[in-house]
Structures are given as structure tokens and as C-alpha cells.
Amino acid sequence: MMSVDTLILTALRAAGETGVAGTELAARLGVSRAAVWARIRELRALGYEIEASPHRGYRLLGVPDLLHADDLRSRLGPTRVLGRDIQVFEETTSTNDVVERLARDGVKEGVVVFAEAQTRGRGRLGRKWLSPARKGLWLSALLRPPLTPTAATQVTVAAAVALFRAIRSQTGLTPEIKWPNDLLLGGRKTAGILTEMAAEPDKVKHVVVGVGVDVNLTASEFPEELRPIATSLRIATGQRQSRAELAVRLLQELDRVYELICTGRFEIVADEWEEHCTTIGRRVTIHQGGRPLQGTAESLDPDGALLLRTDYGRLERIIGGDVTLDK
Amino acid sequence: MMSVDTLILTALRAAGETGVAGTELAARLGVSRAAVWARIRELRALGYEIEASPHRGYRLLGVPDLLHADDLRSRLGPTRVLGRDIQVFEETTSTNDVVERLARDGVKEGVVVFAEAQTRGRGRLGRKWLSPARKGLWLSALLRPPLTPTAATQVTVAAAVALFRAIRSQTGLTPEIKWPNDLLLGGRKTAGILTEMAAEPDKVKHVVVGVGVDVNLTASEFPEELRPIATSLRIATGQRQSRAELAVRLLQELDRVYELICTGRFEIVADEWEEHCTTIGRRVTIHQGGRPLQGTAESLDPDGALLLRTDYGRLERIIGGDVTLDK
Numbered sequence: 001m002m003s004v005d006t007l008i009l010t011a012l013r014a015a016g017e018t019g020v021a022g023t024e025l026a027a028r029l030g031v032s033r034a035a036v037w038a039r040i041r042e043l044r045a046l047g048y049e050i051e052a053s054p055h056r057g058y059r060l061l062g063v064p065d066l067l068h069a070d071d072l073r074s075r076l077g078p079t080r081v082l083g084r085d086i087q088v089f090e091e092t093t094s095t096n097d098v099v100e101r102l103a104r105d106g107v108k109e110g111v112v113v114f115a116e117a118q119t120r121g122r123g124r125l126g127r128k129w130l131s132p133a134r135k136g137l138w139l140s141a142l143l144r145p146p147l148t149p150t151a152a153t154q155v156t157v158a159a160a161v162a163l164f165r166a167i168r169s170q171t172g173l174t175p176e177i178k179w180p181n182d183l184l185l186g187g188r189k190t191a192g193i194l195t196e197m198a199a200e201p202d203k204v205k206h207v208v209v210g211v212g213v214d215v216n217l218t219a220s221e222f223p224e225e226l227r228p229i230a231t232s233l234r235i236a237t238g239q240r241q242s243r244a245e246l247a248v249r250l251l252q253e254l255d256r257v258y259e260l261i262c263t264g265r266f267e268i269v270a271d272e273w274e275e276h277c278t279t280i281g282r283r284v285t286i287h288q289g290g291r292p293l294q295g296t297a298e299s300l301d302p303d304g305a306l307l308l309r310t311d312y313g314r315l316e317r318i319i320g321g322d323v324t325l326d327k
Numbered sequence: 328m329m330s331v332d333t334l335i336l337t338a339l340r341a342a343g344e345t346g347v348a349g350t351e352l353a354a355r356l357g358v359s360r361a362a363v364w365a366r367i368r369e370l371r372a373l374g375y376e377i378e379a380s381p382h383r384g385y386r387l388l389g390v391p392d393l394l395h396a397d398d399l400r401s402r403l404g405p406t407r408v409l410g411r412d413i414q415v416f417e418e419t420t421s422t423n424d425v426v427e428r429l430a431r432d433g434v435k436e437g438v439v440v441f442a443e444a445q446t447r448g449r450g451r452l453g454r455k456w457l458s459p460a461r462k463g464l465w466l467s468a469l470l471r472p473p474l475t476p477t478a479a480t481q482v483t484v485a486a487a488v489a490l491f492r493a494i495r496s497q498t499g500l501t502p503e504i505k506w507p508n509d510l511l512l513g514g515r516k517t518a519g520i521l522t523e524m525a526a527e528p529d530k531v532k533h534v535v536v537g538v539g540v541d542v543n544l545t546a547s548e549f550p551e552e553l554r555p556i557a558t559s560l561r562i563a564t565g566q567r568q569s570r571a572e573l574a575v576r577l578l579q580e581l582d583r584v585y586e587l588i589c590t591g592r593f594e595i596v597a598d599e600w601e602e603h604c605t606t607i608g609r610r611v612t613i614h615q616g617g618r619p620l621q622g623t624a625e626s627l628d629p630d631g632a633l634l635l636r637t638d639y640g641r642l643e644r645i646i647g648g649d650v651t652l653d654k
Contacts, residue, residue: 202647
């Protein structure tokens with residue numbers, strides 16, 4: 001069910017420069033003109049610039065830099081799975097935690113939870129992920145893919161490809177993918193993916209895909225120790241980026257690649273991933289605890305693991321650990 | 328920390344026929360004789376037969392057929408991980424659910440939760456598991472093994488071996504193991520294991536091992552449709568079995584095999600499993616959804632998956648599905 005706000009924003013966007021009359025909006029929505037006007041005022045209070053003219057009716061002139069669930073739904077358009085339900089929190093501990101609870105309550109796949117800020121955002125292996133208010137995209141999606149736990153890495157790879165496409169189409173820049181879950185611009189980390197799953201040994205019950213993108217942080221907003229290795233879309237492009245627009249692109253792309261892995265066509269995703277992955281073809285060192293492993297990153301296997309040709313000629317299947325590129 | 332009840336029961340068991348004086352008990356526990364007497368009365372109310380004689384002091388003559396956390400701790404003795412904390416519920420939905428919540432609250436591995444009855448006990452793939460009050464052992468343990476999700480099947484295999492040993496030592500009967508998670512007596516199912524995990528693609532965060540054993544059910548207590556295929560230890564041995572005793576044996580054995588898989592010695596567990604597995608060496612059909620797969624079950628692989636030699640000579644790695652033995 002679309003909300004009245006979703007319907008109003010969808011109609012305003014469709015009308016564009018032309019605008020849409022209050023009587024027409026009211027008729028389409030099946031509510032009174034006064035009710036339409038009340039919702040318009042609410043949207044204005046949120047920062048939406050909506051002109052109300054006797055001649056042209058309502059026109060959408062500008063949107064605020066906030067994440068508004070109805071607005072995101074309105075812009076997303078039809079998808080197969082992703083964004084079936086969208087929730088936006090002002091602040092939460094971690095969107096992965098929120099989605100995990102929804103999953104255990106039996107919610108269907110496709111729900112996406114955004115937070116304007118996370119107090120305990122995290123990356124892989126429990127590492128902290130800085131998530132300041134309104135500076136980035138911090139979101140998690142609930143998926144229930146028909147995969148074994150071994151193949152769950154496919155979801156991380158698919159999310160990386162979706163994120164790659166979204167960032168490239170919005171900014172014109174071409175990110176590099178660093179195995180297994182980072183996106184870089186000019187060698188600096190700008191986005192990451194945290195995939196967590198609940199499973200029986202032979203069957204995934206659900207996967208929570210968390211995505212963090214440093215969108216509008218300025219250099220001074222990064223802690224000093226991260227400045228040499230982190231960046232944001234704003235720093236890389238020299239201008240502020242619309243977080244809502246990026247969110248919509250990301251969900252659309254994620255919907256497409258998710259369909260591919262659900263229908264056994266992971267190869268297509270893997271090919272695109274390999275093309276943009278700076279890890280592939282390079283000499284790398286893998287740190288997994290214990291002795292570091294050195295070799296050449298050759299490709300992805302059918303489950304999304306990294307195939308490493310070690311210096312002894314053996315092909316090792318790598319599913320975790322930290323990767324550093326050797327000089 | 329051991330509770331006063333645990334200390335009293337441990338002392339009474341150690342004293343055996345001889346008994347232990349109230350003054351001595353009070354001194355050992357650092358409480359008054361009146362306090363000891365108050366606890367003894369509580370234990371009697373629970374069904375513990377404790378003799379209080381002016382000559383011999385207190386003697387433990389009989390224990391009730393109930394699961395009492397302090398009593399289980401007292402009988403368990405020192406373990407490496409399992410039973411570090413034991414909780415007993417009169418009734419819960421599913422002990423796996425209780426332990427899952429504890430896991431997400433950050434509780435350390437080793438906690439074991441029993442329920443006298445489960446209202447929504449379940450087996451693999453969401454199937455219902457009948458769990459009537461005081462008729463069986465329904466329990467779950469929290470483990471945090473240093474494994475990848477792919478290797479999590481090792482935990483199921485280890486639990487099956489522990490359960491095999493516990494049932495054999497208590498009843499003198501030799502159960503058959505049916506891949507992946509059933510124990511049978513005379514070809515009828517008497518116990519099952521449900522392993523559920525939370526993981527990142529490269530790392531298990533925790534595993535909940537659920538075990539259900541039909542201990543004292545009579546034939547008429549099974550639903551009609553299960554009677555031809557299910558049995559209990561009571562039916563198989565012709566006498567009631569102590570659930571507490573079986574619980575203690577199981578936790579001790581699970582502690583031993585868990586240490587083996589945590590230290591990379593899964594082979595030892597796998598060898599014992601294969602020896603008692605009726606699936607190995609047999610012609611079987613695997614139903615995984617889609618086309619059934621036929622072949623000969625050859626062995627376990629190093630991650631605990633079943634290696635099936637198909638009729639076309641290919642070796643397939645099977646991690647799920649239902650197995651039926653061909654005639």
C-alpha cells in the first residue's frame with residue numbers, strides 16, 4: 001500500500017514543470033482538497049519546496065537532503081523485491097540489528113531500513129563504522145535468498161556490484177572494488193558492505209545486507225587516523241551529493257543483481273565484479289590470523305570466494321581475512 | 328559460582344551411603360545449620376529423597392525425574408565449555424529460540440538451556456518436533472566455534488557423536504546415526520539435532536545446537552502417524568530412563584567432541600561418526616527439492632558434508648536434503 005505522501009510526491013514528480021491541480025490530485029487520491037493541502041503543508045515543513053499557484057496548481061521545486069520513506073518509495077518505482085517496505089529511523093544502534101529483529105519476527109524479504117545516524121554502526125568482524133547524522137547512507141536490506149551458507153558470499157559480491165553501479169551513475173566516477181566488501185575512490189575507502197546471515201548448515205534462512213556510504217562527509221569530519229585512507233563522494237567529486245538519489249539508484253541496482261543470484265546467474269554478477277576489482281590480477285597478502293598468505297588473486301569461484309594462486313602454485317579458496325595489495 | 332543447592336547435592340553424592348553431618352555441611356558451605364536444613368526441605372519438596380538421621384546426618388536416597396539446574400551442575404563435574412551455565416524452563420516455545428536470544432545479548436559460549444516442555448519445538452527446515460512435558464530431553468547449547476559457515480556442519484556431526492555415546496552408555500543399546508542429524512534405535516527415530524547459526528560469510532558468530540531425545544514416551548504418546556517410524560529409549564529398553572543422567576552424559580560427551588573440532592581434530596569425530604552411520608556405504612536417494620539424486624554414500628568430507636558417488640561416477644558434496652536408504 002502506498003501512503004498518501006507517496007502518491008502526492010509521485011504525482012508531483014510526474015507532473016514536473018507543468019504542475020498538477022489540487023482538484024485533480026484530490027480526485028486521484030480519493031480524498032478532499034483540504035486533505036491534500038494538509039499533506040502538502042506537512043511536506044513543506046519537512047523541507048520539500050512545493051509551489052501552490054492558482055494557475056498551475058502544485059509544483060515540486062526542490063527536495064530536502066533527508067531520507068523520507070514515502071519519498072524514497074515514490075522515486076524507487078516498481079522493483080521485484082527490494083524496497084517492498086522502507087523504514088527510516090532518525091537514529092538507531094545499527095540498521096543491521098533492526099533488520100535482524102524484523103527477520104526473526106518473520107518479515108518478508110525486501111524490507112529496507114535506513115538510519116540518518118547510527119550510534120553503533122559496524123563493519124566486518126565487529127569493527128566500528130562511523131555513521132554521523134545525515135552525512136552518509138546507512139542502510140540494511142532483508143533478503144531470503146535460496147542459497148547455502150557457503151554461497152552467501154554471492155550476496156556480498158552482488159551488493160558490491162550494485163553499489164559500484166549506483167556510485168558510478170550518480171557521480172560519473174569509477175570506483176574500485178576491493179575484495180571482499182569495500183569500494184574505493186582514488187584508492188581510498190568510501191563505502192563498505194556487511195553481510196550477516198542466519199542459517200541451518202544446509203540452508204540460509206535470511207541475509208541482512210548492510211551498506212555504508214560516506215556521501216557528504218568533509219575531510220575534517222573524518223577522524224584524523226582515517227583521513228589518509230578514507231574519502232567521501234563529496235570530497236571525490238567536489239560537490240554535495242543527494243543521498244536520496246543515491247539510495248534509490250542503489251536499491252534499483254540491488255534489485256537487479258539480486259534477481260540474478262536468485263536465478264542461478266551469479267556468473268554475470270561475478271564477471272562485472274572482476275572487471276572492476278583492483279584485487280584481481282594483483283599480488284596480495286591475505287591476513288587471516290596465523291601466518292599471512294601471499295600470492296596472486298586470480299578470480300572468484302562460483303560461490304564468490306577469492307581464488308588465490310600461492311607462490312607455491314597451489315590454488316587457495318579465500319573467504320575472509322584482510323587483503324593488502326603488495327607493491 | 329555454584330549455588331548452595333549445587334554444593335549440598337555435590338556433598339551428598341560424594342558422601343554416598345555414609346552420609347554427611349549437618350554441622351559439617353554447614354561448615355563447608357559457610358552457612359548456619361538452620362540454613363542447610365531449610366535448603367534440604369526445599370530439595371525434599373522438589374522430590375529429592377534425603378534422609379536426615381541423628382547418627383549418619385544427611386543421605387541422598389533418591390532423586391526425582393526432573394531437570395534441576397543445580398543438580399545437573401552438581402553431577403556434571405568440570406567441563407571445558409559445556410554447561411558453564413545451565414538454565415531449566417518449565418515450558419518455552421523452543422530452547423533454540425531462548426539460546427538464540429542469549430547469544431545476541433552477548434552471552435559466552437557453553438550456556439545450556441533445557442525445557443521440561445516446548446510448545447513450538449522444531450526440527451530441520453521448520454518441521455515440528457513434539458516435546459511433551461517431562462517425557463524427553465529438549466535442550467540447546469550455545470557455542471562459538473572458530474569455524475567458517477561451510478564447516479558448521481562439523482558441529483552437527485559432533486553433536487550426533489556425543490548423543491550416540493550418551494545413549495549407548497546409558498542404555499547399552501547401539502544407536503544408528505542417519506545423516507545428517509538423526510539417531511535411530513532399531514531403525515526408528517529416537518533423537519534429532521537442529522543446528523542453527525549466525526554468521527558473516529567468512530566467520531561463524533555463534534551456533535545454537537538443539538537436541539531432542541524421546542526418552543520416556545510410551546507408544547501411545549506418539550501421534551499415530553509417527554508410531555511406525557519413531558521410538559523412545561523407554562520403548563527400546565523396556566524401562567524408564569533417567570533424563571537427568573542422560574543430560575549429564577550428553578553434556579560431558581559434547582564437551583569432549585567440541586574440544587576436538589575447536590582444535591582442528593574433526594577427523595577423529597568423523598571417523599567415529601562414519602563407523603556408526605547407517606547411511607555410509609549404502610545406496611541412497613537424496614531429496615533436496617528438484618530431482619532426487621541417487622548414488623552410494625561414501626564418506627564425510629573434512630567439513631562434515633556427505634560425499635555421494637552418483638550412478639554416473641561423479642562425487643557430489645551433499646549438505647542438506649532428506650536421505651532415504653534404497654532397498
